[in-house]
Amino acid sequence: MSKKLFFVLSIFLVASFVMSACGSATPTPATAATINVCMVTDSGGIGDKSFNDLTWSGVERGIADFGVSGNYLQSTQPTDFAPNLTACKDSGAQLIVCVGFMMADDCKKAATENPEIYYAGVDMGGFELAxxxxxxxxxxxxxxxxxxxxxxxxTTGKVGWYVGIMGPAVQIFGDGYYYGVQKYNEVHGTTVAVIGYDANNPGNATATGSWIDADKGRTVGQSQMDEGVDIILPVNGGVGSATAAVMQEKGLGYIFGVDQDWTQTYPQYSAQILASLLKKVDVHIYDAIERLTTNTWEGGDFVLTLDNGGTALAYNSAITIPDDLKTEIEGLQAQIISGEIVIPAPKPIQ
Structure with missing residues (x-):
């Protein structure tokens, strides 16, 4: 080795050491070929036909478009979160994806303790970490x-709502639904009631207590239908499909799909699916991977809105919805985007 080359390498190594010792605001960028993405699911897991699957689809798109590698670790209970996050770190992952608001504390702790690794979270944010x-x-x-x-x-004047486990990330589904019904009542002079959720008392919301037990989806759906409910919004991942099954058996009632377009993920219940509330978290994960591969990473939160297409109400074309009702909803959407309609802030869950 020439003295000149040795001198250059020495300078480089000293500079690297100094930079490492001083620390950095963000981890060192890696090339796409060396980037490994490791995703930790919540208890719903892959195959939930909800936000775990949707998040993984964002990773898969990143693999296809940017040449990164990727894998996932399945969690079956909250106590799996921390060990799975550690396993991702130990595997040499440059980007770790945390799925579900119940993992927020574990994810924040891991990201804080491992500033050299990038993290992307679904249903969590506000960490203020680079x-x-x-x-x-x-x-x-x-x-x-x-x-x-x-x-x-x-047609019964009663619509239903239920959740898996209550928390801020799912409370907003209930708030929006509740206030949307109240708006219809105000415009049309009706008295349609919401069963299972009251925005003024969110702590008393109907909850199954599980993200995976389909039997609870059947039980809650049946109970609400017995009360006269004919349309239900289940914020409960794949558990909600069990309510659709009850409706199919009875030959009555409509359900809303959540996160993905249920006419595609649950086509067997197409006759029961009125519309789906899209939550395109895959866009966020794809964006995180793209930022990592193009060295444009910035800490912060990606916000999905009606305005940027990150969320939307997707009608089921197989169900006849009056044109005038669709027109009213289009008008409401425009008013929400413009700020003319402001949905009240969530009340504390007690």
Whole structure:
């Protein structure tokens, strides 16, 4: 080795050491060929036909378009989160994806302790860490439209709502739905009631207590239908499809799909699916991978809205919805985007 080359390498190594010792605001960028993405699911897991699958589809698109590699670790209970995040780190992942608001504390802890690794979270944010990108979704916006639609389509004057486990990320679905129904009542002089959720008392919301137990979806759906409910919005991942099955068996009732277009993920229940509330978290994950491969990473949160297409109400074309009702909903959407309609802030869950 020449003295000149040795001198250059020495300078480089000293500079690298100094930079490492001083620390950095963000981890060191890697080339696409060396980037490994490791995703940790929540308890719903891959195959939930909801936000775990949708998040993984964002990773798969990143693999296809940018040449990164990727894998996932399945969680079956909250105690799996921390060990799975550690396993992702130990595998040499440059980007770790945390799925579900119940993982927020574990994900924030991991990102804080490992500033050299990038993290992207789904249903979590506000960490203010340079190596973390979160996502929030104004699901109250599309849920408001769903509530208005449900009130306009109900023949019994009762619409239902339930959740898996209550928390801020899912509360906004209930708020939007509730206020959308109230708006319909105000416009049309009706008294459509929401069973299972009251925005003034969110802590008393109907919850199954599980993201995976389909039997609970059947039980809650049946119970609400017994109360006279004919349209239900289940914010419960794949568990909600069990309510669609009950409706199919009875030959009555409509359900809303959540996160993905259920006419595609649950085509067997197409006759029961009135519309779907899209929550395009895959866009956020794809964006995080693109930023990593193009050295444009910035810490912060990606916000999904009606305005940027991150959330939307997708009608089922197989169901006849009156044109005048669709026109009213289009008007409401424009008013939400413009700020003319402001959905009240969530009340504390007590």
């Amino acid at each position: 190596n973390f990108r979160g996502v929030s979704a104004k699901m109250e916006e599309s849920s408001y439209l769903a509530g208005y639609l449900a009130a306009g389509m109900s």
